[in-house]
Amino acid sequence: MALEISNAKGCYIYTSSGKSYLDFISGIAVSSLGHGHPKIIKALHEQIDRHLHVMVYGEYIQKPQLEFAQLLLDQLPDSMEQIYLVNSGTEANEGALKLAKKYTGRSEFVAFNNSYHGDTQGSLSVTGRDIYRDPYLPLLPDVYFGEFNSDSALDLISDETAAVILEPIQGEGGIIPADKKWLTSLRKKCNEHNTLLIFDEIQSGFGRTGKLFAFEHYGVTPDILCMAKAMGGGMPIGGFVSSKQIFQTFKYDPPLNHVTTFGGHPVSCAAAHANLKELLEGNYFKRAQEIETIMKSGLKGKGIKEVRGIGAMLGLELESVELTKHVVDQCFEKGILLGWTLHSNQLIRLAPPLIISDEQLNFVINTILSALKNY
Numbered sequence: 001m002a003l004e005i006s007n008a009k010g011c012y013i014y015t016s017s018g019k020s021y022l023d024f025i026s027g028i029a030v031s032s033l034g035h036g037h038p039k040i041i042k043a044l045h046e047q048i049d050r051h052l053h054v055m056v057y058g059e060y061i062q063k064p065q066l067e068f069a070q071l072l073l074d075q076l077p078d079s080m081e082q083i084y085l086v087n088s089g090t091e092a093n094e095g096a097l098k099l100a101k102k103y104t105g106r107s108e109f110v111a112f113n114n115s116y117h118g119d120t121q122g123s124l125s126v127t128g129r130d131i132y133r134d135p136y137l138p139l140l141p142d143v144y145f146g147e148f149n150s151d152s153a154l155d156l157i158s159d160e161t162a163a164v165i166l167e168p169i170q171g172e173g174g175i176i177p178a179d180k181k182w183l184t185s186l187r188k189k190c191n192e193h194n195t196l197l198i199f200d201e202i203q204s205g206f207g208r209t210g211k212l213f214a215f216e217h218y219g220v221t222p223d224i225l226c227m228a229k230a231m232g233g234g235m236p237i238g239g240f241v242s243s244k245q246i247f248q249t250f251k252y253d254p255p256l257n258h259v260t261t262f263g264g265h266p267v268s269c270a271a272a273h274a275n276l277k278e279l280l281e282g283n284y285f286k287r288a289q290e291i292e293t294i295m296k297s298g299l300k301g302k303g304i305k306e307v308r309g310i311g312a313m314l315g316l317e318l319e320s321v322e323l324t325k326h327v328v329d330q331c332f333e334k335g336i337l338l339g340w341t342l343h344s345n346q347l348i349r350l351a352p353p354l355i356i357s358d359e360q361l362n363f364v365i366n367t368i369l370s371a372l373k374n375y
């Protein structure tokens with residue numbers, strides 16, 4: 001888009017040439033509370049005045065890490081007892097894959113076609129799209145890909161499988177929610193084989209779907225939960241959560257299993273803590289549900305195939321790639337930022353900040369509808 005950014009506030013991004021854009025992608029599902037939320041900015045200032053980096057993660061006791069971890073774990077099911085903090089989504093998945101290998105003593109993984117888990121080599125190994133994988137082969141061996149939402153994928157799970165990794169709602173694959181019955185069967189099959197279930201909630205986490213995490217819609221709890229993106233309220237941070245029992249295996253042989261210098265950076269943790277506190281105290285989960293209702297009922301008519309997704313993690317599928325480009329371009333001209341997902345160019349990602357007003361939502365709906373009409 002070649003926008004030269006001057007500043008960003010609330011739902012808007014401003015360029016150096018003086019234009020303003022309504023941000024309907026939120027930096028790819030990051031700025032859920034809008035840009036520069038005052039409580040996050042205040043927490044950042046306070047932490048910056050106290051200290052920046054002081055030591056490699058895990059060595060010292062740092063208040064922002066503890067405060068954030070405690071508040072987060074208090075919201076999660078009892079089996080989710082500990083979090084390991086890193087810097088990004090792909091690092092969270094790397095850690096989760098390593099943890100599953102170490103805990104189970106197995107090396108096989110089951111992953112899904114069209115998934116996206118990140119661009120480092122472990123995460124790329126379980127990402128189900130050849131165009132991203134092929135230039136870097138060979139990747140991790142022993143990864144088996146199944147069809148998302150298909151019972152045939154369950155047959156790939158055996159006593160050799162360390163873990164199954166999936167996004168409960170595939171993001172880059174085109175905003176495809178898992179089927180509830182299928183996810184329940186997947187959980188059951190993992191239990192039968194002592195295989196760990198890893199949920200990558202890097203895109204769906206922290207309120208985007210109208211719950212803190214998307215797995216809450218399904219009543220299916222993973223063994224390892226990966227998070228990043230909206231977690232830091234605009235600051236870089238990631239993490240993976242699991243039980244004490246599973247995390248025990250990270251404590252020996254070698255004594256440090258997943259060292260990270262900057263993981264859980266105190267400034268990022270201060271932002272993550274303020275972000276989570278505000279998410280829990282405000283009206284954001286309900287607002288995500290309202291966004292779903294407004295967008296799904298408003299976006300109907302010629303050219304539209306489907307609006308799918310949960311809460312404010314939505315995808316608008318149009319009838320052709322050319323039409324999609326036309327709509328995205330027209331919205332851009334009218335000052336609305338929309339974009340594709342990585343694996344699909346016929347689907348517009350709708351991921352507004354959760355602070356967006358009805359008026360702003362209707363502006364986006366009307367702009368899309370008039371772009372569809374004048375195609």
Ligand code: PMP
Nearest residue numbers: 088089090116117118171202203
């Ligand atoms: N998993 C999912 C589901 C994602 O959407 C992304 C980012 N698009 C990642 C992992 C990778 O996260 P990061 O870019 O922070 O490494």
